[in-house]
Amino acid sequence: MEKTTVVVIGGGATGLGILRDLSMRGVKALLVEKNDLVNGASSRYHGLLHSGGRYAVKDQEAAKECIIENQIMRKIGKSCVEPCGGMFTRLDIDDPAYEELWVKGCADSGIEATPITLDEAFRLEPRLSRKHVKSAYLVPDAAVDGFRMAWQLIDSSKRYGGELKTYTEVIGFDTVNGELCGVKVRNQFTGETYEIACDIAVNAAGGWAGFVGKLAGVEIGVQPDKGTLIAFNQRIVNRVVNRLHKSSDGDIFVPHGSITILGTSSMSVPNPEDTSTSREEVESLIRIGEQTFEDLRDFRILRTFAGSRPLYIPPGGAVGRSASRGFAIVDHEQDGLKGMFTIVGGKFTTYRLMAEKICDQICAKLGNTTPCRTADEPLVEEVPQADKDRAKKFFPSYGTNLAATRLGVERFKRVVERLESDPESRELVCECENVTRAEVEEICRDDTSFIVNDVRRRTRIGMGTCQGNFCALRAAAIFSDMGVESTAKDSLTRLREFLQGRWKGIRPVLLGRTLRETEMTRAIYELSMNVTGGAAH
The missing domain is CATH 3.30.9.10 (D-Amino Acid Oxidase, subunit A, domain 2)
Incomplete structure (x- = not known):
């Protein structure tokens, strides 16, 4: 049986922030997420780093939190913030x-x-x-890249011993005499179920927090x-x-x-x-x-x-736009379940503060007196200019900076070395986002890469102008060549899923130029390549 001190449930910004904070304080922690990281509200939002101005009239506490965290985020996550x-x-x-x-x-x-x-x-x-x-x-105000921030949080956590498991769904909890002692999980690909023994579990599942709470027998006031x-x-x-x-x-x-x-x-x-x-x-x-x-x-x-949005709704509280954008921490010892915490509400801008406050409570339970340092230490080191200069011969100037901020110091160095030694690795897999074959191969080797969509969230392939029209097949082929597929589904099935994910967001806006480009995509994948399995022409 696996054993850790704290299991963090939920791979959004808040859960990742908690994993980083605990790891930096020397607490052994493991994060589990039922899908890929930032698959919920932490990536499905407008990417605004709030100044707090939006809440200055109706929710000044949230506004004050935003302006303080805004300044901290600019300092610790420079490459994620515009x-x-x-x-x-x-x-x-x-x-x-x-x-x-x-x-x-x-x-x-x-x-x-x-x-x-x-x-x-x-x-x-x-x-x-x-x-x-x-x-x-x-x-x-500022703009922030939620995907990039997530991966930098993970890299920072791993430096301090933090661990994570993606595509691992929580299906239950083990308790003894009203005290939590383990979390039951299921591997989404293999169906294997097993238990992770722990002293504390943190429900940071965002909009899914209510569902996780029910597994533990507690009610949580969260409204998606x-x-x-x-x-x-x-x-x-x-x-x-x-x-x-x-x-x-x-x-x-x-x-x-x-x-x-x-x-x-x-x-x-x-x-x-x-x-x-x-x-x-x-x-x-x-x-x-x-x-x-x-x-x-x-x-x-x-x-x-x-x-x-995972809005916290206390008994008799407002809903929708009238609900507070603040956050709440619940120690479920008040509900008769010792060793479980839930954090709900808040927003991406305040993820670090939320993590700090709940980790203060967790560490107090564990007898850990190490202070929080997440507001002072940058998430990652900056890529050396010398490595960027080496890469410029393979990228346009803006492409070099994009790849450097996506990959971080060690991965970027390995990618540049591969680009220098292997001409085939210089192939542009995604021309819209300037993603090379070397970068896709590097991300495919990551322990959180299982399907093509995982690489999309890390590199932005398929998220540019063509919406995967040309890069989807290339990326799927690289995945297949490297033997990354870890499920019973074949590469063609994964390619279909990737394209359907793009189609889901395009369908409501099939007008004008978007409609014309979609017809070209359909011609390539459906008529010429028969990806959908119909009659090819």
Whole structure:
């Protein structure tokens, strides 16, 4: 039987933050996740590193947490954060009285909100509606790459002895006289079930926290709240642009590299597995978004996606947008189960703070007095410039930096060495994201890579302009060549699953150029290659 001190359940930002914090304090910890890492809300969101401005009126405690963690994240996770800044704009249809409350709320929360003239606003964001925008403020918002942050958290945790198992689902708990002594899990690929003995289990499963709680016989007030987002194939904005009004749908634009994400909606759902999107949701978001950017319909949509916020709902509490964006920690000893904790609520921006607070409680139970250091130590070392210079002959200048931040010091060095010694490894598997064969092979060797989608989340293959049109088959072939497949499903089945995952987000936006490109994809994979198993032509 495996044995550890703490089992962390859930591979989102909060769970990974807990694993890192515990490992840095010298606590033996193991994280289990039923899918791949950041498969839930930690990747299915707009990628906004909040300044706290969005919560300055209704939830100042959350706003204060955001601005503090915003500054910490910029320091410890530099390569994951784009410090693009943010702008709040009030439109002619928005309440001027709310603007006054917001300005005061920002001041009270310690958020620097600088008023600017409309001329300056239009200079900074030329596409803003001259017709509707009436006032503007600059705030320290930023964009953050959730995938990259997750992998850096794992690398940091492993340096201190942290362990993880992906595709490992919790199916039950072992207790003796009301005290937890083990976690029962199942390997999602082999079906093998086994137990991990532990002293403490932490339920950090996000939207799934309620389901995990039921396995332990405890009730947890968490409500999955689905939000739909749209990814545009162009950088429409230079910085994060928020509507200056009471939080609503379709009022945040976030730039990410060469694209822009518009979001989000808010809908309570019974199951966080519901990541469906619809044409109606897309139309609603665009209709609202074009009040701020009147030419919004001129831009091609890459895809839609959705994720569920794990909103904490105490007895009699509000739901949806009225629910607090703060977080809650529950020690289930109060429910008669000693050795189990749950953490729910919060947001990506505050993951580190959430981890620190719950780890303080866990360490107190264990008698560990080591202080938290996660706010001071960078997640990873910076890649040496000498290694970047060696790589420049194989990448465009921007591609070198992308690969360096995706891979980290040791992996990047190995990839560069392979590129120098093996000409075949220089093949561009994904031209949209500048991912070489050497990088795909390096990630395939990772102990968390089981299917092509795992490599996608690590390298961004299939997430660029072509949405996997050309790189999906190449990546699947590399997987097959390396013998990575660890399941009964063959490589062709995994390729179909990859393509269906891309199709799920494209289907609600089949219009114009997106429709034409999708027809080309269908011709390649369905008609020419017969991937779907029908009659080939």
